[in-house]
Amino acid sequence: MNAIFIPSSFAGWCGSLPYAARVTHYVDSEVGRLGAVLLHRPGPELARLTPRNNDSLLFDAIPWVGRAQEEHDAFAAQLRSRGVEVLYLSTLLAETLAIPDARAELTAQVLSSPRLGDSLRRRVADHLTYLDPAALADVLTAGLAHEELRISRERPGGLVYTLMDRHDFVIDPLPNLLFTRDSSLWIGDRVGVTSLAMPARRRETTLTDAIYRHHPRFAGTEFVYHPELEHLEGGDVLLLAPGVLAVGVGERTTPAGAERLARQVFAAGLAHTVLVVPIAQERATMHLDTVCTMVDVDAVLMYPNIASTLSAYTVIAGADGEDPRVDGPAPFLRAAADAMDLDQLRVIDTGLDPVTAEREQWDDGNNTLALAPRLCVGYERNVETNAQLERAGIEVIPIAGSELGSGRGGPRCMSCPLTREPLRR
Secondary structure, three states: OEEEEOOHHHHOOOOOOOOOOEEEEEEOOOOOOEEEEEEOOOOHHHHOOOOOOOOOOOOOOOOOHHHHHHHHHHHHHHHHHOOOEEEEHHHHHHHHHOOHHHHHHHHHHHHOOOOOHHHHHHHHHHHHHOOOHHHHHHHHHHOEEHHHOOOOOOOOOHHHHHHOOOOOEEEOOOHHHHOHHHHEEEEEOEEEEOEOOOHHHOOHHHHHHHHHHHOHHHOOOEEEEOOOOOOEOHHHEEEEEOOEEEEEEOOOOOHHHHHHHHHHHHHHOOOOEEEEEEOOOOHHHOOHHHOEEEEEOOEEEEOHHHHOOOEEEEEEOOHHHOOOEEEEEEEHHHHHHHHOOOOOOEEEEOOOOHHHHHHHHHOOOOOOEEEEOOEEEEEOOOHHHHHHHHHOOOEEEEEOOOOHHHHOOOOOOOOEEEEEOOOOO
C-alpha cells in the first residue's frame, strides 16, 4: 500500500486542503469496510441535456438537476454518517488545475480537438487563459457553449464558429462524470484509469488521469491500466475476493480489454485469477455490475433471468512469461466460487417474480454499493429487491434515485472506492 505525504505548500491557491498528511489507498474486494470514495456531484453539465442531445450523451431522460443534486447530497451524507471520507472529483480537479503542468496538459488536450480549426482554437485558448482553476474545472466538466465563448469583432471565431449552430458546444459537456466507477478503479494499491468505449465519455479519463498523476494526495501512485489501452470500463470489473477479479465483456469492455487487464494484474502480482464473463450487448446490461454486485464475502445480488445462464472463462497467469491460460467456459457462479475458494456463492435475486425482477433490474436494483460485509446502499424504489436483501441478512441503506438514475446507474456506478479495509478470511 502506498502512503504519501501531502506538502502544506500546495494550499497556496485553494486554502488548507482537507486531507490527512498521510493517505493510504487500497482496495482488494467489493465488500471490505469502505474508508474513502470518489464521487462527482452533478452540476451544470446535467443542465446541458436536452431532448435533442440526451441520446448522444447517453441519458435516457432529461434529469431535474436540482432534485438530482439533492439526491446525490443525501447519498453522500449517508456515506459520511457511516464514517466514509467523501472526495469530490470537481474539487480534486480544481486543485489539480492549480498546478501549472496539469493546467497546461488539460488545456492542450481540449485544444487538440480537430473539429475546432485554427481560428476557433485560438479563441478558445484565449477564453481558457483567463479562467481561475475553479472556473476552468467547470468548463472542462460542463463544457463551453457556442454563445458562451468570448468573441469580438477584432478577434472573430473564424469559419468553424460562424457555421456552428448557436446551440452547439465548442467543448462538449461530460454529464456521465456522475458515474465515477467507470473512469477509474483501484486494484490493491494501484489505480487503473480505464479506456471508455463511447465517444461521449472518452474525455472523462483525461481528467481522472491528470488528477491521479498530478494531485499531491495521489503522489507516487502506480498505475495498472491506462486510457490508451484496449476498451475497459470500471463498471465491468468486480473484485470478487483478494486476488480474484471478474470482468464483464459486452457493450463497453472488449475481450481485448479484459485480456489486457489480466496481463497487467498478473504482471503486478495483484491477482491470481481473472474470470471473463460475456454479457449481452444491450443498454439494460451495459456493465457486469448492472446484473450482479457483491453484498457479502460470499453473497451476490443477481438478476435471476441470467443467474443460471451466465458463464465465465477462467484466466490464470502463464508460467515463465507464457501467455495466460484460458479454461472454460463454466457456469459463472461455479467458476467464481472455485476461484474464491468457497463451496458456493449465496445468490440473492433481484425482485421476486419475473416482471418485478425485470423492472427492478432496469431501475438498477442490482447496482448496490457495499459499505461493509452485509451492509449496502441501494435505490429505495427497488422495494422487492431491498426486501430480498433484508430477508437474507443484508442491511440496506435506501436512497432516492428518481433523477440520478436517468443516466442508467446506481450507487455502485456513482462511486469509486479509494480505500477499503483488507478482507481477512
